[in-house]
Amino acid sequence: MHQKTTTIVFLSAATACGAAVMLAPRSATADLDEDKCDIVDGQLSEDPGGAACPTDHPNCFIGAIHGHKLHASTLFFGEGSVAAPPTSPNWFCYSGVTTYTTSAGVLATRETGLVTNIPIPQSTPPSSRASLSMEVITGGTGEFAGASGYLFVNGFVDPNRHVTSHVFGKICRP
Numbered sequence: 453m454h455q456k457t458t459t460i461v462f463l464s465a466a467t468a469c470g471a472a473v474m475l476a477p478r479s480a481t482a483d484l485d486e487d488k489c490d491i492v493d494g495q496l497s498e499d500p501g502g503a504a505c506p507t508d509h510p511n512c513f514i515g516a517i518h519g520h521k522l523h524a525s526t527l528f529f530g531e532g533s534v535a536a537p538p539t540s541p542n543w544f545c546y547s548g549v550t551t552y553t554t555s556a557g558v559l560a561t562r563e564t565g566l567v568t569n570i571p572i573p574q575s576t577p578p579s580s581r582a583s584l585s586m587e588v589i590t591g592g593t594g595e596f597a598g599a600s601g602y603l604f605v606n607g608f609v610d611p612n613r614h615v616t617s618h619v620f621g622k623i624c625r626p
Contacts, residue, residue, distance in 0.1 A: 491520075494517045496605065497517075501513060512529040513528040515528075521623075526551065527551045531548045532548075542570045546565055549562060557594020563586070567583045569581065589602065601621060
């Protein structure tokens with residue numbers, strides 16, 4: 453019985469060590485990949501662009517973000533929207549492109565979000581509508597060439613269509 457227990461313990465330890473040796477290169481690679489990623493956050497302020505919008509996107513929003521590891525001018529243009537389900541009648545879903553232009557390059561994202569059609573009680577500023585979205589990084593130039601990652605954007609749209617949002621996410625470089 454003693455020899456059988458010793459053999460089982462030895463085989464269990466050998467299996468665990470073998471698994472650890474096989475996973476070590478993958479863990480090291482994952483750690484290296486994480487070293488190429490930055491957690492970013494900041495405050496985004498946007499307004500309808502009007503005459504400053506590109507001619508092919510006349511209803512754009514132009515703004516700026518200032519925060520931790522992300523300082524940029526921004527340009528958003530919608531490419532489509534749909535009404536929400538009948539059980540959420542005061543919302544609509546939209547999709548578009550947002551670009552972040554920094555001194556080191558341009559970051560491009562695909563934004564998909566939701567906005568309310570009616571004011572949210574207790575919003576700041578008062579009578580604002582909620583706006584929330586997720587942006588998936590689709591490309592970039594300069595320092596952001598080959599970038600990947602995501603940004604969460606949540607805030608309010610005031611009665612004058614001024615948008616104030618908090619942005620949080622991860623930008624990874626190749």
